[in-house]
Amino acid sequence: MSKSEQLEQIASEVRVCTACLLSRGRTNAVPGEGPADAAIMFVGEAPGFHEDQQGRPFVGAAGRFLEELLASIGMTREQVFIANVIKCRPPANRDPLPEEIVACQSFLDRQLEIIRPKMVVTLGRFSMARFFPEARISQVHGQARRFEGMVCYPMYHPAAALHQPSLRRVVEEDMARIPELLGSTDQITEYEPPPQAEQLKLF
């Protein structure tokens, strides 16, 4: 099977998945979309209202902002793969529950394994936690780190910038650094958990 066919296979499984209770409230599952050879993969949190209606990721206001951000670095959404940690919409857009994240995890893991992007840009704290569970987004956004062989770059979720205007410039500045980082991924160092996380592991 080609990489595209493997991704379509995952999407087919996602559309009929009933592994968690979010399957009961969805209109459409949202597997993710984009080219199988994308250099950049954006990973958000979960579908919202518009995504659930259309079965496509980032098609509401946050999606329009993401497209603006991509345009600011000379890219379009057709050039990147866009997915979410959770593939079905949580009721009233609440935060995903730990058991929902666990139930859905293998889909994103398989997408990452097939695409093997040059850079994974995490959007928001739930997506960041897939790679850097001990990190705080306020401390690590805009800093690329290597994790499990992938270059990960945490950013705030575009929706957060829409709700908090003070974050807008931060998000724009973090996005502006991506082209330079993509050109120097061999210089990006391994992720090291913050010291307090290391201490907690001792107990």
Ligand code: SF4
């Ligand atoms: S959120 Fe994920 S695990 Fe839950 S039903 Fe949807 S696809 Fe399956």
